[in-house]
Amino acid sequence: MSRPARRPKVAILLCTYNGRRFLGEQLDSYAAQTYAHWELQVSDDGSKDGTLELLASYQARWGAEKLTLHAGPAKGFAANFLSLICRPGLEADCFAYSDQDDIWQAEKLERAVHWLQSVPEGVPALYCGRTRLVDAGGREIGLSPLFPKPAGFANALMQNIASGNTMVLNSAARALLLEAGKELPVVAHDWWTYIVVTGCGGRVFYDPEPTLLYRQHDANVIGMNSTWGARLDRIRMLWHERFRRWNDCNIAALGRLKHRLIPRNKEILENFAKARKMGFFGRILYFKRSGIYRQTWLGNIGLVIAVIFKKF
Incomplete structure (x- = not known):
């Protein structure tokens, strides 16, 4: 008689900061998952609103082996998530980022794990979605x-296509993040994850079926820019130095993993970096060679204008 297939263990990585208002609904949505082989690792950045007390009550209910609480670095959300994904001793097969104020639909983890199991062992893989x-x-x-x-x-260098709260990655992808380290000047942990997995030849699946209720409210650090007004704001952002500074940060961080980039992506990065330093004609030439792109025609028009005026 054959043995039943081993179920991959999922580590849910939840970062909290003064999130008690919505946190209970998020925790309950973990408990309602159809895929139950998970543990919750929480990194709290110094909450003062009762978040820690709420987490302690769930820990008492679920058990310490199901919910583990850590003190975060108190350097912002990106540093908190990187400290958690790079935490020594964290052992799992899959790793799911989670915000504190959303609600997961029951099949979220099951869909992610099912796809990740289709990827050959050792190949970095990232599940994300709508x-x-x-x-x-x-x-x-x-x-x-x-x-x-x-x-x-070529897209990841310009934008992140998915929210971190939808991301689930395998151990090969996590190994790359570990190698790069947690002390990085990256803009956002999810954008960095997308850059790393694609740059190093990994696979990405963007699930068209939504499996998460993404709460939009005044306390969001980053919300979903889905309206035309928000998209135009993003295009206008290309005109400010902030976008150029973000690219500076990401390029610098990639220095840690340049030896892991597949040849075509190493070439893309080199052409992109050269384009940012060139005069007008060289800038256009190397921009075209790099092949970088955004997802929408409006975004690509904004990108071309940013290249022309050296705002990228």
């Missing part, structure tokens, strides 16, 4: 974008 947008009261207000272009490194 979300249902809800307001502070949990009422649905729309869907996140369904991107038309494929995921890839």
